[in-house]
Amino acid sequence: MxxxxxxxxxxxxxxxxxxxxxxxxxxxxxxxxxxxxxxxxxxxxxxxxxxxxxxxxxxxxxxxxxxxxxxxxxxxxxxxxxxxxxxxxxxxxxxxxxxxxxxxxxxxxxxxxxxxxxxxxxxxxxxxxxxxxxxxxIPYETKRAEIEGVINSSLFAAITAAGGDERVALALAEAFGWQIDFVTDIREGDSFKAIYEKRFLNGNYVAPGNILAAEFVNDDRITEGIYFVTSDGKGGHYGPDGLSLEKIFLRSPLSYKYISSGFSYNRLSPVTRTNWGPHRAIDYAADHGTPVVTVGAGTVSSAGWNGGLGNAVFVRHNDTYTTVYGHFSRVAVRKGQKVEQGQVVGYVGATGDATGPHLHFELRKFGTRVNPLTIELPPGDPVPAGDKERFAATLAEFAEFFGD
CATH class of the missing domain: 3.10.450.350 (Nuclear Transport Factor 2; Chain: A,)
Known part of the structure; x- marks a missing residue:
């Protein structure tokens, strides 16, 4: 007070x-x-x-x-x-x-x-x-910290139990977000360890910074990565093989509760219970107003009302891929606008032929709708040739952490 x-x-x-x-x-x-x-x-x-x-x-x-x-x-x-x-x-x-x-x-x-x-x-x-x-x-004072734990319920709970705050979980999920879907892929018994930055301002802890090195064991599959800044000033996470952990697309376009309707070639209408035919998309159930981001950089080819999709956004990423986001309560972009990966394009709603708030998400390859959960996406870019020696030195710095 x-x-x-x-x-x-x-x-x-x-x-x-x-x-x-x-x-x-x-x-x-x-x-x-x-x-x-x-x-x-x-x-x-x-x-x-x-x-x-x-x-x-x-x-x-x-x-x-x-x-x-x-x-x-x-x-x-x-x-x-x-x-x-x-x-x-x-x-x-x-x-x-x-x-x-x-x-x-x-x-x-x-x-x-x-x-x-x-x-x-x-x-x-x-x-x-x-x-x-x-x-x-911003003139932060930066110190290194280490954290590790085992997941019993969620990554957030495991991070806080290990003495970190939820922002460390967000940073870790962001670093591995192209490799692991932290809603559908996580299993009890999965483990993690990370070295990360703790940022201080005027002597007070403010927030975690970059995840400098991390290992995530998901269903016995080990994913490792280190943070590396290339000579052109771009920072990102790379695996020990020198390939970027960042792929062309994020694994999911929003923070969702569950998948209410998966990709299929035959399903029933939730309203009439009659055969609706194929559902070549993923429906993500989420709260009304939840922000939805584009899974990859591109240009908005359509934004606005689109029949059964309600308020929808189409993003053309390149000559191969287009993504579609439907049933928005509100659209956040306009036709012709260039968008970056992770940029908000709209907010979850129930417009068009929707029975409740959810996101209708499509991935189209050469115009054909494909399953975004199973398609093998192109790998990330490698460390530039001129930076390989410096990358090797950075990787060697964390050899003991990775147990090499």
């Missing part, structure tokens, strides 16, 4: 204050630092400077957030213009951190920070001749 009251007072005060008056809030903000999370803004605050940070609330625009700090309209326009080639500030995202840094003596605004993602922050800085803007890495 005390924390909520203090935060509320700061928000109310910030909306009315000019920056010359912010120095009067320094004492309140200093007290709040002891009970709020380790804000990114503190890491960019230098000697003689004072920072204030907030999370973007649902439905708030950049102008509303900036105004809550007392930032004037001219500075808002100048910041948006300076950042236009770096990040579109008019598309700020709910939950991201925004910070302002002011001169502790004069109260003059010096910097405006916006958290782009978990790796980078936009830093807009006021200079004598106007505003500049650039992306900067």
């Amino acid at each position: 005390k924390q909520t009251l203090i935060v509320a007072l700061i928000i109310i005060a910030g909306a009315a204050a000019a920056f010359v008056g912010l120095r009067n809030e320094a004492h309140i903000t200093t007290n709040v630092r002891e009970i709020l999370p380790p804000w990114i803004g503190y890491a960019f605050t230098g000697e003689g400077e004072h920072s204030m940070s907030r999370k973007v609330e649902a439905g708030k625009t950049f102008a509303e957030v900036a105004e809550s700090f007392g930032i004037g309209y001219e500075d808002m326009l100048a910041m948006v213009d300076a950042a236009k080639d770096t990040y579109n500030l008019e598309k700020i995202v709910e939950g991201k951190e925004v910070s302002v840094i002011v001169n502790e003596t004069t109260g003059v605004l010096e910097k405006f920070l916006y958290q782009i993602n978990n790796e980078e922050v936009l830093v807009a800085e006021k200079q004598e001749n106007g505003w500049t803007a650039e992306r900067a890495p």
